[in-house]
Amino acid sequence: AAGGCLTDVDGHSYIDFTNDMSAGFYGHSNPVILAAIRGALDKGISFGGPHKHEVALAEDICRRFTSIERVRFCNSGTEANLVAMGLARAVTGRPLVLAFHGGYHGSLATYVNVEAPLNVDKLQMRFARYNDEKDVLRVLEECGAETAAIIVEPMMASGGGILANRAFLAALRALADNFGALLIFDEVVTARLSPGGLQDLVQIRPDLTTLGKSLGGGLTFGAFGGRAKLIDRLDPSRPGAILHSGTFNNNVLTMTVGHIGLTQVATIEALQAVNARGDKLRHSLLKVATERRTALSISGYGSILSLHFQPAAPRNPTEITTTPTQRKLFHLDMLLHGFYTPRRGTINLSLATTDDDCEAFVNTFAGFLDRYSAFLPHD
Known part of the structure; x- marks a missing residue:
């Protein structure tokens, strides 16, 4: 792989429109990233202790995300979410976490299927409908006194690229405060949408934020951060500290590349440009679908698009009517014509x-609509 x-x-x-499920945001073999990796290799990969590269990346993240006063590193978004939920339980003394049907917080916390065999803490999870504050209130009225946290993706990724309404996120902030729970934003995917993540765009501050994917510059990466009084509970120099450890949490390669990526590659100007490119692509795809009277809606934001062959954009996963067969047909046809896209219909620009x-993608997509019109819904 090289470039795009x-x-x-x-x-x-x-042409890659999957880009490692959004983690390959910098493109393949970006020369700035490669130079950083090669330079780090010459100085040692893992030191077994704190080092200046993790300090630099921590400072970068705290500068970008105004809700993050302290940050700790781990090895994946999955790990970040599990630790954040565990921390919420520990500091509140409550057992339950409220999540959303169709949400995805990693391979051990996938709520596209809440009964997935590998899911952990099944008995300690409660679920509500995404973008439905009334349903959240219903759940909290039943178990709010036992709820440690509400965890939410500001934009569902695996669940269909569904953007949360700002009013919904504001309601979650208020409900978390009213019931004494913490609010966790899973920005593992959405951190790339602005310098301060999606939370900065909607101007709603969570108590904890989880990060991963693109911020590692293509290497294994996870992080969680938030208010100092919460993250400081994990400070091993403090009496009664909660243990959080991991041999490779601060591996030199990821820390170095993460810092270089945020400061030299994912600049404000670069993020604005790729989001504008995504908006233009969204408009063009909708235009060719409208010309053919094919039912199409596109969820997502900026450089992340999620295609649904249906007239109205879904507000939560239960409203997705696009069939697995339609998604498979689209995926395979685009492959045959030289475009690599995920089966679930997401487009991740890098x-x-x-x-x-x-x-070229728009032209090929128009051809797909013509070739398989009989298998697609129409207005």
Whole structure:
């Protein structure tokens, strides 16, 4: 893989619109990132103690995310979410966490199927409908006194690229305060949408934020942060500290690349440009669908788009009517025409994605609509 393209084992080349499920935000083999990795390799990979590179990345994150006063690192978004929920339980002394049907907080906390075999803490989870504050209140009226936290993606990723209404997120902030629970924003995917994440765009501050994917510059990465009095409970120098450890939490490669990525690659100007490119692509895709009277809605924000072959954009996963067969057809047809997209219909632009890539995608998508019109819904 290089830049915005990849080649498979049979020699077929693809323009990449998957980009490692949004983690490959900087593009493949970005020269600035590669130089940082090579430089770090020469100085040792893992020191077994604190070092200046993690301090630099921590300062970067705290500067960008105004709700994060302290941050701790781990190895994945999954781990960050599990630790954040565990921390909420520990500091509140309450057992339950409220999440949302269709949410995804990692391989051990996937609520697309709340009964997924690998899910942990099943008996300590409660669920409500996304973008439905009345349903959240219903659940909290039943178990609010035992609820340690509400965890939410400001934009569902695996659940369909569904953006939370600002009023819904504001209601969660108020309900968490009223019931004495913590509010956790899972920004593992959405941190890339602005310098301060989606929370900065909606101007709602959570108590804890979890991070991962793109902020590691393509390497294994996770982090969680928030109010100092919460994160300081994990400070091992303090009496009664809660243990949080991990051999590779501060591995030199990720810490170095994370810092270089935030300061030299994912600049404010770069984020604005890729979001504008995503908005233009969204408009163009809707235009070709409208011309063919094909029912299409596109969820997401900026550089992340999620296609649904249905007239109205879903407000929560229960409103998705696009069928698995339609998604499979789209996925395979785009592969055959040189575009690598996820089966679930998400498009993740990277900083290496060009206007020409997007124009070619639109043209191929128009051809897909023509080729398979009989299998798609129409207005």
